Amino acid sequence: xxxxxxxxxxxxxxxxxxxxxxxxxxxxxxxxxxxxxxxxxxxxxxxxxxxxxxxxxxxxxxxxxxxxxxxxxxxxxxxxxxxxxxxxxxxxxxxxxxxxxxxxxxxxxxxxxxxxxxxxxxxxxxxxxxxxxxxxxxxxxxx
Ligand code: DQA
Numbered sequence: 375x376x377x378x379x380x381x382x383x384x385x386x387x388x389x390x391x392x393x394x395x396x397x398x399x400x401x402x403x404x405x406x407x408x409x410x411x412x413x414x415x416x417x418x419x420x421x422x423x424x425x426x427x428x429x430x431x432x433x434x435x436x437x438x439x440x441x442x443x444x445x446x447x448x449x450x451x452x453x454x455x456x457x458x459x460x461x462x463x464x465x466x467x468x469x470x471x472x473x474x475x476x477x478x479x480x481x482x483x484x485x486x487x488x489x490x491x492x493x494x495x496x497x498x499x500x501x502x503x504x505x506x507x508x509x510x511x512x513x514x515x516x517x
Contacts, residue, residue: 381448383426443512
């Protein structure tokens, strides 16, 4: 077991070109590289999956039970992604929920996450740094 699952949901594949005033200018490739740098401290590598369809994300969770932990930005699936929620309920390792933007400072429909009660930790509003911090949290806490 030496991989970390980095899971990104709908509309996150176009980071860098997506509302940069909200989500910043780092691309998903930049973020994947940054997470890789952080977890290298434990000799882990990153299995990065981004998909716009919930079913593909569910499948990615199911296929990666052997990872040491996960970092998940579900995008708008935070709001009503019940099948992703159920997939993560059966994920056997710690995982961190990350949102680039401060969802609580935005529209009220972003204020609840159906996934959050299952997460080991949650980081919001710190942009791409949030992924690095989530990776550091896994490095520091995973057995
Ligand atoms: C997001 C916040 C969500 O509300 C939004 O739907 C996204 C991105 C974030 O990273 O800030 O797609 O998860």
